[in-house]
Amino acid sequence: xxxxxxxxxxxxxxxxxxxxxxxxxxxxxxxxxxxxxxxxxxxxxxxxxxxxxxxxxxxxxxxxxxxxxxxxxxxxxxxxxxxxxxxxxxxxxxxxxxxxxxxxxxxxxxxxxxxxxxxxxxxxxxxxxxxxxxxxxxxxxxxxxxxxxxxxxxxxxxxxxxxxxxxxxxxxxxxxxxxxxxxxxxxxxxxxxxxxxxxxxxxxxxxxxxxxxxxxxxxxxxxxxxxxxxxxxxxxxxxxxxxxxxxxxxxxxxxxxxx
Amino acid sequence: xxxxxxxxxxxxxxxxxxxxxxxxxxxxxxxxxxxxxxxxxxxxxxxxxxxxxxxxxxxxxxxxxxxxxxxxxxxxxxxxxxxxxxxxxxxxxxxxxxxxxxxxxxxxxxxxxxxxxxxxxxxxxxxxxxxxxxxxxxxxxxxxxxxxxxxxxxxxxxxxxxxxxxxxxxxxxxxxxxxxxxxxxxxxxxxxxxxxxxxxxxxxxxxxxxxxxxxxxxxxxxxxxxxxxxxxxxxxxxxxxxxxxxxxxxxxxxxxxxxxxxxxxxxxxx
Amino acid sequence: xxxxxxxxxxxxxxxxxxxxxxxxxxxxxxxxxxxxxxxxxxxxxxxxxxxxxxxxxxxxxxxxxxxxxxxxxxxxxxxxxxxxxxxxxxxxxxxxxxxxxxxxxxxxxxxxxxxxxxxxxxxxxxxxxxxxxxxxxxxxxxxxxxxxxxxx
Numbered sequence: 001x002x003x004x005x006x007x008x009x010x011x012x013x014x015x016x017x018x019x020x021x022x023x024x025x026x027x028x029x030x031x032x033x034x035x036x037x038x039x040x041x042x043x044x045x046x047x048x049x050x051x052x053x054x055x056x057x058x059x060x061x062x063x064x065x066x067x068x069x070x071x072x073x074x075x076x077x078x079x080x081x082x083x084x085x086x087x088x089x090x091x092x093x094x095x096x097x098x099x100x101x102x103x104x105x106x107x108x109x110x111x112x113x114x115x116x117x118x119x120x121x122x123x124x125x126x127x128x129x130x131x132x133x134x135x136x137x138x139x140x141x142x143x144x145x146x147x148x149x150x151x152x153x154x155x156x157x158x159x160x161x162x163x164x165x166x167x168x169x170x171x172x173x174x175x176x177x178x179x180x181x182x183x184x185x186x187x188x189x190x191x192x193x194x195x196x197x198x199x200x201x202x203x204x205x206x207x208x209x210x211x212x213x214x215x216x217x218x219x220x221x222x223x224x225x226x227x228x229x230x231x232x233x234x235x236x237x238x239x240x241x242x243x244x245x246x247x248x249x250x251x252x253x254x255x256x257x258x259x
Numbered sequence: 260x261x262x263x264x265x266x267x268x269x270x271x272x273x274x275x276x277x278x279x280x281x282x283x284x285x286x287x288x289x290x291x292x293x294x295x296x297x298x299x300x301x302x303x304x305x306x307x308x309x310x311x312x313x314x315x316x317x318x319x320x321x322x323x324x325x326x327x328x329x330x331x332x333x334x335x336x337x338x339x340x341x342x343x344x345x346x347x348x349x350x351x352x353x354x355x356x357x358x359x360x361x362x363x364x365x366x367x368x369x370x371x372x373x374x375x376x377x378x379x380x381x382x383x384x385x386x387x388x389x390x391x392x393x394x395x396x397x398x399x400x401x402x403x404x405x406x407x408x409x410x411x412x413x414x415x416x417x418x419x420x421x422x423x424x425x426x427x428x429x430x431x432x433x434x435x436x437x438x439x440x441x442x443x444x445x446x447x448x449x450x451x452x453x454x455x456x457x458x459x460x461x462x463x464x465x466x467x468x469x470x471x472x473x474x475x476x477x478x479x480x481x482x483x484x485x486x487x488x489x490x491x492x493x494x495x496x497x498x499x500x501x502x503x504x505x506x507x508x509x510x511x512x513x514x515x516x517x518x519x520x521x522x523x524x525x526x527x528x529x
Numbered sequence: 530x531x532x533x534x535x536x537x538x539x540x541x542x543x544x545x546x547x548x549x550x551x552x553x554x555x556x557x558x559x560x561x562x563x564x565x566x567x568x569x570x571x572x573x574x575x576x577x578x579x580x581x582x583x584x585x586x587x588x589x590x591x592x593x594x595x596x597x598x599x600x601x602x603x604x605x606x607x608x609x610x611x612x613x614x615x616x617x618x619x620x621x622x623x624x625x626x627x628x629x630x631x632x633x634x635x636x637x638x639x640x641x642x643x644x645x646x647x648x649x650x651x652x653x654x655x656x657x658x659x660x661x662x663x664x665x666x667x668x669x670x671x672x673x674x675x676x677x678x679x680x681x
Binding site for chain 3: 045046048049052053056092096154156157158160161163164167189190193194195196198199202203
């Protein structure tokens with residue numbers, strides 16, 4: 001097969017297209033399981049805890065640090081034009097429109113998405129999913145769909161917290177460290193941020209990324225080879241594929257939302 | 260199929276083919292498993308024993324051929340139809356396949372919670388009864404990772420029989436266990452068969468216990484099955500069976516004189 | 530699945546915290562207020578709106594009093610803007626509308642200047658006097674013309 005690079009390329013392309021089709025079908029099955037009984041509230045609770053609450057420290061810390069960094073970097077440029085009051089605008093717009101959703105999605109993919117892929121892949125390897133099937137329980141209903149929904153739900157909440165923490169971090173650095181007037185920081189922040197364009201756009205991105213990561217992580221875990229190498233491959237490629245997809249979707253959403 | 264044996268067998272394979280890439284796993288495999296009896300599937304590693312059992316459960320589909328379960332060909336079944344017949348089939352997986360996010364008691368209770376309308380108290384009582392039956396009365400609150408291999412296999416057995424199935428599929432129940440646990444599980448399986456009239460299909464390469472418990476032995480060789488009573492097969496002239504049966508005896512070593520002396524030499528020796 | 534009240538409580542707190550942050554961002558930072566139609570509409574027609582967009586602010590004396598609902602061309606190819614304005618203002622018929630810019634290059638908004646007559650505008654009326662958007666290119670061109678910097 002290696003001897004025919006072009007044939008191989010065609011084969012690979014077909015594989016990718018096939019995967020798109022499979023992922024779409026998988027997504028439809030997840031939605032079908034979510035809207036029909038039984039509803040798995042208890043399992044959803046556990047998955048929201050794993051994906052959301054446990055991601056909280058890393059998301060909040062990263063948010064605060066990113067906000068602080070933006071303030072520091074922005075200040076050195078803005079102060080040359082005597083426009084350091086615009087720091088609030090700079091931090092607010094960059095965090096709300098772009099960095100908040102994207103960085104949070106990447107962090108959650110690395111922390112929770114990989115964990116979900118690894119857990120499902122391990123369940124494939126140890127025949128736990130087959131065990132469920134033999135008990136007439138659909139693994140997509142019982143295991144996969146609560147996890148995918150948990151990521152979808154958790155993402156906007158974490159993005160919100162990330163943004164709030166980075167605004168606090170940015171404010172702290174600007175006011176406490178750089179001596180910018182606190183009032184002008186907040187007023188330039190509030191003046192620049194528009195609800196419909198910026199906040200709604202931000203959370204639309206968050207929901208899109210949450211669904212995307214949930215779908216990719218669960219799908220990749222579900223189709224993994226039943227071996228230890230299969231588990232690690234599922235984890236790695238979940239992080240890679242989901243991260244790249246998030247960045248690509250972000251590009252198109254920015255175009256769509258009209259920057 | 261107008262095979263005369265089709266009715267007396269609970270489960271019958273007919274001309275089943277399965278290929279994995281270049282490798283041929285089943286090549287027109289035909290065999291039957293009688294109702295209410297213990298059938299033991301023997302064969303070397305990789306002969307397709309687990310695949311055979313997974314096919315009966317509908318977890319894997321053959322490339323061609325039919326698998327009849329109580330007269331119905333399950334190879335044509337959709338996942339939804341399979342869910343219906345699986346209520347009558349229990350399966351004990353090699354590693355136990357207990358859900359490790361739940362305790363042992365929750366694992367055993369799961370099929371009852373999902374498929375019956377019993378009250379919590381009834382489910383609790385039923386779970387306790389099953390755990391006592393497999394000798395794990397005190398372990399309901401533990402998680403699967405806290406159990407030893409033998410214990411988690413017995414817990415999985417409790418889960419497999421909690422819905423009172425007619426057929427119990429058992430994949431390699433003895434692998435990796437000490438002789439005491441092997442014997443314990445063997446007795447449990449025989450008891451289940453005798454008291455509940457369960458049709459048991461067990462894969463194993465553990466010769467001694469297989470010969471003790473089996474009503475019927477099925478040898479998997481070269482993608483086909485050679486079936487018979489243990490007595491028949493012990494008398495068999497077929498070279499492949501003779502070789503397998505004698506693997507534990509002294510004659511095996513004589514016939515396969517491997518030269519191990521290079522392995523015994525230390526590095527650096529002349 | 531076993532009930533675990535502590536975990537559920539933590540999950541509940543987490544969800545509340547997340548929703549609170551979304552609420553804070555929407556209302557405090559994003560300036561979300563009830564922006565449904567107030568019912569008081571005025572029409573202003575301009576020769577040139579520049580890059581004025583729907584949802585742009587309408588202000589009087591620097592105070593925001595409403596927003597632009599829609600911008601479309603009328604029959605004689607002028608830009609017809611529908612403005613949604615606080616109904617309690619009491620604008621007279623001599624009110625004029627101008628398209629202005631925040632700073633030199635910032636966003637466009639519509640500034641209203643009330644006149645001094647007693648007759649009031651009703652919802653759906655058209656503002657008589659309008660000043661179109663100033664485009665930087667035209668402005669520069671004008672300066673160049675006026676100061677005679679052109680080659681002759």
